[in-house]
Amino acid sequence: xxxxxxxxxxxxxxxxxxxxxxxxxxxxxxxxxxxxxxxxxxxxxxxxxxxxxxxxxxxxxxxxxxxxxxxxxxxxxxxxxxxxxxxxxxxxxxxxxxxxxxxxxxxxxxxxxxxxxxxxxxxxxxxxxxxxxxxxxxxxxxxxxxxxxxxxxxxxxxxxxxxxxxxxxxxxxxxxxxxxxxxxxxxxxxxxxxxxxxxxxxxxxxxxxxxxxxxxxxxxxxxxxxxxxxxxxxxxxxxxxxxxxxxxxxxxxxxxxxxxxxxxxxxxxxxxxxxxxxxxxxxxxxxxxxxxxxxxxxxxxxxxxxxxxxxxxxxxxxxxxxxxxxxxxxxxxxxxxxxxxxxxxxxxxxxxxxxxxxxxxxxxxxxxxxxxxxxxxxxxxxxxxxxxxxxxxxxxxxxxxxxxxxxxxxxxxxxxxxxxxxxxxxxxxx
Ligand code: ADP
Ligand code: MG
Numbered sequence: 001x002x003x004x005x006x007x008x009x010x011x012x013x014x015x016x017x018x019x020x021x022x023x024x025x026x027x028x029x030x031x032x033x034x035x036x037x038x039x040x041x042x043x044x045x046x047x048x049x050x051x052x053x054x055x056x057x058x059x060x061x062x063x064x065x066x067x068x069x070x071x072x073x074x075x076x077x078x079x080x081x082x083x084x085x086x087x088x089x090x091x092x093x094x095x096x097x098x099x100x101x102x103x104x105x106x107x108x109x110x111x112x113x114x115x116x117x118x119x120x121x122x123x124x125x126x127x128x129x130x131x132x133x134x135x136x137x138x139x140x141x142x143x144x145x146x147x148x149x150x151x152x153x154x155x156x157x158x159x160x161x162x163x164x165x166x167x168x169x170x171x172x173x174x175x176x177x178x179x180x181x182x183x184x185x186x187x188x189x190x191x192x193x194x195x196x197x198x199x200x201x202x203x204x205x206x207x208x209x210x211x212x213x214x215x216x217x218x219x220x221x222x223x224x225x226x227x228x229x230x231x232x233x234x235x236x237x238x239x240x241x242x243x244x245x246x247x248x249x250x251x252x253x254x255x256x257x258x259x260x261x262x263x264x265x266x267x268x269x270x271x272x273x274x275x276x277x278x279x280x281x282x283x284x285x286x287x288x289x290x291x292x293x294x295x296x297x298x299x300x301x302x303x304x305x306x307x308x309x310x311x312x313x314x315x316x317x318x319x320x321x322x323x324x325x326x327x328x329x330x331x332x333x334x335x336x337x338x339x340x341x342x343x344x345x346x347x348x349x350x351x352x353x354x355x356x357x358x359x360x361x362x363x364x365x366x367x368x369x370x371x372x373x374x375x376x377x378x379x380x381x382x383x384x385x386x387x388x389x390x391x392x393x394x395x396x397x398x399x400x401x402x403x404x405x406x407x408x409x410x411x412x413x414x415x416x417x418x419x420x421x422x423x424x425x426x427x428x429x430x
Contacts, residue, residue, distance in 0.1 A: 189299025
């Protein structure tokens with residue numbers, strides 16, 4: 001209907017009324033939305049937290065559905081639960097298609113993609129080696145390094161090309177009966193993404209999810225600032241941030257060798273295994289952090305970069321279009337290598353600026369001390385007072401052109417000088 005002269009005022013009134021109602025509704029949402037926080041434990045000992053800007057009455061629903069989602073990931077993908085989907089696939093020696101859930105197939109498909117991108121540095125079929133190095137269910141201490149022949153034997157079971165995945169219907173297939181998979185390096189990231197999807201389905205846009213140190217942020221905090229998360233300083237015992245990162249619709253995941261390792265004959269062995277050699281990675285890289293759009297990618301990439309080290313790691317990150325930070329530890333000194341687009345470290349800059357200011361203060365102090373020392377030596381050698389202590393009198397001269405200040409060396413002469421100066425002052429005033 002085309003508006004005529006009679007309907008036009010009614011329309012504009014309706015528009016005003018509509019805008020007013022919209023404004024009121026927004027106010028109402030702003031008033032009822034609050035900061036909800038849920039914390040708990042999943043996957044055995046992994047802590048998680050979800051902070052969301054949501055209606056207070058959503059709290060219970062949020063709590064139970066987050067716990068349910070995380071539990072479902074654990075029941076499907078854990079190698080610690082004997083009847084999980086992954087454990088049953090690992091126990092099977094069949095080379096036929098093995099039906100799995102959509103979720104497990106999705107994670108394996110993503111893992112295979114990252115294996116291809118990283119030329120096998122990331123490889124979920126590494127499980128037999130993870131078990132051999134006692135980083136799986138059996139964590140009993142190794143008293144000697146595994147035999148080379150044992151490593152070679154296990155390497156024959158490993159290789160992402162020996163594993164196939166399909167989504168419809170979801171299933172996995174091994175080409176060698178002894179092949180086993182381990183999703184530990186990607187499942188936490190996937191769990192974060194799953195919870196994010198669930199929150200979005202509940203109509204929430206502003207939240208921060210963390211599962212075992214892997215994080216994903218959406219929107220902003222209740223005060224409209226960005227979500228901020230810390231990258232831990234990867235030194236044993238140092239529970240402090242190395243860098244604070246602002247995340248906006250992004251995920252951040254980290255891998256490290258400073259928490260999960262064992263020591264044998266004074267040497268440290270990391271839980272990250274190089275699937276190409278069969279040995280734990282052995283380089284100075286102590287931690288990696290990756291920022292990506294989704295947390296599944298960030299988690300797997302952080303492990304892949306941990307295997308590849310600084311040069312290969314940066315190349316992979318650039319190829320995959322993710323931001324990466326690689327920290328190497330040489331004698332407890334951290335060296336950072338990062339992709340050009342990784343956020344700069346404000347903490348480090350502040351420390352550097354603070355450091356250079358302190359250096360300046362130090363240099364000035366040394367010069368000052370040297371000057372005082374030089375003057376003191378001059379006094380001692382010349383048996384004379386420091387001229388500067390005459391308060392400028394040194395600049396004056398007696399009629400015989402000797403500096404008046406030299407008189408100050410003896411108290412009696414100093415009094416004579418003062419009298420003489422006073423007399424001269426009176427004469428000139430007259
Ligand atoms: P974190 O558990 O500290 O976040 P990661 O995400 O790097 O660490 O996962 C490390 C785990 O992944 C190891 O404990 C092992 O189970 C498995 N793993 C080790 N090496 C590899 C690898 N090269 N590719 C895939 N998974 C690996
Ligand atoms: Mg990982």
